[in-house]
Amino acid sequence: MLEVRDLSVKYGHFTALHAVNLTVEPGEIVVLLGANGAGKSTLFRTLSGLQRPSGGAATWRGTPLTGGRPEFNVAHGVAQCPEGRLLFPELSVEKNLRLGAFVHRRDPAGTARELERVYELFPAMVDKRHAPAGSLSGGQQQMVAIGRALMARPDLLLLDEPSLGLAPLVVEQVFAALQRVNAGGVSVLLAEQNAFAALGIAHRGYVLEGGRVTLQGEQRMLMTDDRVRSAYLGV
Numbered sequence: 001m002l003e004v005r006d007l008s009v010k011y012g013h014f015t016a017l018h019a020v021n022l023t024v025e026p027g028e029i030v031v032l033l034g035a036n037g038a039g040k041s042t043l044f045r046t047l048s049g050l051q052r053p054s055g056g057a058a059t060w061r062g063t064p065l066t067g068g069r070p071e072f073n074v075a076h077g078v079a080q081c082p083e084g085r086l087l088f089p090e091l092s093v094e095k096n097l098r099l100g101a102f103v104h105r106r107d108p109a110g111t112a113r114e115l116e117r118v119y120e121l122f123p124a125m126v127d128k129r130h131a132p133a134g135s136l137s138g139g140q141q142q143m144v145a146i147g148r149a150l151m152a153r154p155d156l157l158l159l160d161e162p163s164l165g166l167a168p169l170v171v172e173q174v175f176a177a178l179q180r181v182n183a184g185g186v187s188v189l190l191a192e193q194n195a196f197a198a199l200g201i202a203h204r205g206y207v208l209e210g211g212r213v214t215l216q217g218e219q220r221m222l223m224t225d226d227r228v229r230s231a232y233l234g235v
C-alpha cells in the first residue's frame with residue numbers, strides 16, 4: 001500500500017505540508033479534496049520524487065518514494081498525471097504516449113502492448129494517434145495525459161485535478177475511464193476540487209486544508225459531512 005507518514009514539506013520558511021498521514025490500499029480509489037493552495041500538488045510532487053520532504057516518510061509497497069529520483073519512483077510503479085496535463089502540444093498523440101514508457105525503453109514489445117491497451121481504454125484516440133496533441137479538445141488531452149501515465153505500467157496512479165477546465169459530460173467520461181483503469185488493478189490517488197465527481201468514484205477520501213489533513217473517511221461519510229458539503233459540494 002501507499003503509506004504516507006508524518007510527511008512535511010517546506011519551501012524555505014513556509015511549511016506547505018504539516019505531518020500528513022495518508023494511506024492508499026491496493027485496489028482503492030482515494031480522493032484528496034482541497035482548495036487552491038491546500039498542498040495537493042506539493043504532496044504529489046513529493047510522492048513522485050520531484051520534491052524532497054523536510055520530515056516523515058512515504059512508501060509504496062515498502063519502497064521509499066522520497067529519495068529524490070523521479071525515474072526510480074516510476075520504475076517502482078508510481079506514475080503521476082500532473083495538473084495541467086503538460087503534454088508536448090506539437091508532438092503527435094502517439095509520441096506523447098510513448099514518452100510515458102521511458103522507463104521501459106528496453107522493452108519495445110511491452111510498450112507496444114501497453115499502447116494497444118491505452119487505445120482500448122480511449123478508443124477516440126485511435127483516429128487521433130498521428131494528430132498533434134495540442135489540436136485535441138481539453139477532454140481528449142486529459143485522456144492522453146492519463147494514457148501517458150499508464151504507459152509506465154503503474155500500479156499506483158497519482159492524478160492531479162484531471163477535471164480542471166472540463167465540461168461536466170467530459171468529466172464523467174474521464175472519471176468513467178479512471179474506474180476502468182482501477183478495475184484493471186491500478187490503485188488511484190486523485191486530487192480534486194470537483195468533489196462531487198471525485199466522490200462519485202472514490203472509495204475513501206481525505207480533506208487537506210492549509211497543508212493539514214482535517215478530515216478523512218469513507219465516501220458516504222464525506223458525501224454527507226456538513227463541512228464537505230458546504231466547502232466542496234456547494235450545498
Ligand code: ATP
Nearest residue numbers: 011014016034035036037038039040041042043083
Ligand atoms: P493548486 O490546486 O492551486 O495547485 P495545491 O493544493 O496543489 O493548489 P500547492 O501547489 O501544493 O497547492 O501549494 C501549497 C502551498 O505551497 C501554497 O501556499 C503555495 O503558494 C506554496 N508553494 C507551492 N510551490 C511553492 C514553491 N515552489 N515555493 C514557495 N511556495 C510554494
